[in-house]
Amino acid sequence: MEKVIRVVLAGPRGKMGIEALQLIDRTEHFHLVAAVDYKLGGEQIQKVSPGFKGEAKIYETLEQCIENESFDVLVDLTTPEIGKKHAFLALKNGIRPVIGTTGFTKEELDDLKELASNKELGCIIAPNFAIGAILMMKFSAMAAKYFKDIEIIELHHDQKLDAPSGTALKTVQMIEEVRESKVQGHPNEVETEAGARGADLNGMRVHSVRLPGLVAHQQVLFGGDGQLLTIRHDSMNRASFMSGVKVAVEEVMKLSELVYGLENIMD
Ligand SMILES: NC(=O)C1=CN([C@@H]2O[C@H](COP(=O)(O)OP(=O)(O)OC[C@H]3O[C@@H](n4cnc5c(N)ncnc54)[C@H](OP(=O)(O)O)[C@@H]3O)[C@@H](O)[C@H]2O)C=CC1
Ligand SMILES: O=C(O)C1=N[C@H](C(=O)O)C[C@H](O)C1
Numbered sequence: 242m243e244k245v246i247r248v249v250l251a252g253p254r255g256k257m258g259i260e261a262l263q264l265i266d267r268t269e270h271f272h273l274v275a276a277v278d279y280k281l282g283g284e285q286i287q288k289v290s291p292g293f294k295g296e297a298k299i300y301e302t303l304e305q306c307i308e309n310e311s312f313d314v315l316v317d318l319t320t321p322e323i324g325k326k327h328a329f330l331a332l333k334n335g336i337r338p339v340i341g342t343t344g345f346t347k348e349e350l351d352d353l354k355e356l357a358s359n360k361e362l363g364c365i366i367a368p369n370f371a372i373g374a375i376l377m378m379k380f381s382a383m384a385a386k387y388f389k390d391i392e393i394i395e396l397h398h399d400q401k402l403d404a405p406s407g408t409a410l411k412t413v414q415m416i417e418e419v420r421e422s423k424v425q426g427h428p429n430e431v432e433t434e435a436g437a438r439g440a441d442l443n444g445m446r447v448h449s450v451r452l453p454g455l456v457a458h459q460q461v462l463f464g465g466d467g468q469l470l471t472i473r474h475d476s477m478n479r480a481s482f483m484s485g486v487k488v489a490v491e492e493v494m495k496l497s498e499l500v501y502g503l504e505n506i507m508d
Contacts, residue, residue: 243270246490247312249336251277251303251327252319253289257341260479261318261486262290268487273297274312277327303327307334314490317342321403325349332356332364337496339489340366341482343407354499363496367503368407370485374459375504377474378408381461382415384470388463390425391416392439396450396458404449405440408459411502413442457481 248265252258253276265271275298276286282301286293300306303315307330315331317324321344331338332353345353345366357364369375385391395409423444432438439448460473476482485503492506500506 245270245272246314246494247272247274248314248316248490249273249275249277249303249306249310249312251315251317251323252342253286253299254278254281255318257318257479257482259290260483261316262286262293264483264486266290266293266295271487271490275300275306275310277301277303277306303330307331307336313337314339314493316486316490321345328353328364328366329356332360332362335360335362337363337493338365339486339493340364341370341486343368343410344403345407350499350501354501357499358497361497363493364499365489365493365496365503365506366499366501367485367489368411368501369457370482370489370503371457371474371476372485372507373481374408374457374474374476375485375502375507377459377461377472378412378415378502379504380472381412382419384461384463384472385416385420388465388470389420389423390464391420392425392446392448392462392464394448394450394460394462396452396455396460398455398457399451399453401451404451405442405447406449406457406459408457409447409449410442412459412461413445413447415502415504416445417443 265273278299281299284299286297314337317327317340324342328338328340395406439446457476463470
């Protein structure tokens with residue numbers, strides 16, 4: 242029998258949180274110790290997920306939860322601002338964070354990396370838990386070796402707080418490892434309306450679409466002489482992320498450093 246991993250979930254009421262609760266409930270070796278939700282302090286988890294099998298108290302803050310409970314892994318699915326705070330707090334208290342929340346800057350990632358190494362604790366920050374999205378990023382990095390002119394269009398639901406998406410930023414980073422900086426388009430190009438050409442990330446243009454009806458989608462366009470290559474991934478629902486969350490919770494227990502991106506722990 243696998244060793245039980247004691248989990249605390251921050252953000253149980255959210256779209257991802259609700260899905261993650263179901264994952265934890267159906268995974269025999271995951272045990273939900275508690276949850277953190279600033280609006281539901283003192284309630285039981287059934288307040289959010291009526292059919293949840295186990296008992297778990299909801300704390301208003303992660304600080305209170307750490308003071309009162311013993312656990313191995315914090316899964317954070319909250320907001321960019323809170324996710325960062327929780328990641329630092331967890332590591333400082335000897336807890337392994339699995340962070341799905343996006344919006345981390347390079348400096349924040351570097352600081353967390355140093356903290357995780359100093360504490361010799363696993364920490365996983367996964368801009369996208371969907372296996373198809375990981376492959377889309379990996380294929381994009383492969384293609385970028387041959388196609389240097391690249392534009393990314395990421396499309397999300399209109400409740401998303403951060404832009405560009407964590408996945409788009411991660412895609413850019415993976416492409417940067419194989420592609421030198423390049424100014425794309427006409428050198429005298431002018432934007433007659435600000436933002437028309439999207440964000441400029443090392444020469445690559447990133448466009449963020451936000452519309453009701455969308456979930457999480459990205460296409461990476463590669464232009465060449467007389468040809469266009471498009472690599473696209475679509476998450477149709479949040480279940481698409483859950484196998485990645487499961488792997489991350491299991492793998493973070495074996496690590497003693499920060500891993501940014503699930504591609505680094507996939508065989
Ligand atoms: N890595 C991945 O594969 C994926 C990552 N994401 C990311 O995960 C995060 C959550 O996404 P999603 O579920 O769609 O967003 P939601 O807005 O549906 O959920 C976020 C939840 O966190 C709650 N929250 C806010 N502050 C706190 C706090 N201090 N403590 C506890 N809970 C808090 C919110 O409450 P309230 O709204 O009442 O303020 C809300 O219920 C986002 O950053 C998103 O980008 C999403 C999908 C996939
Ligand atoms: O907010 C979302 O929904 C998503 N956020 C992540 C991101 O910013 O890339 C992952 C996925 O795209 C869904």
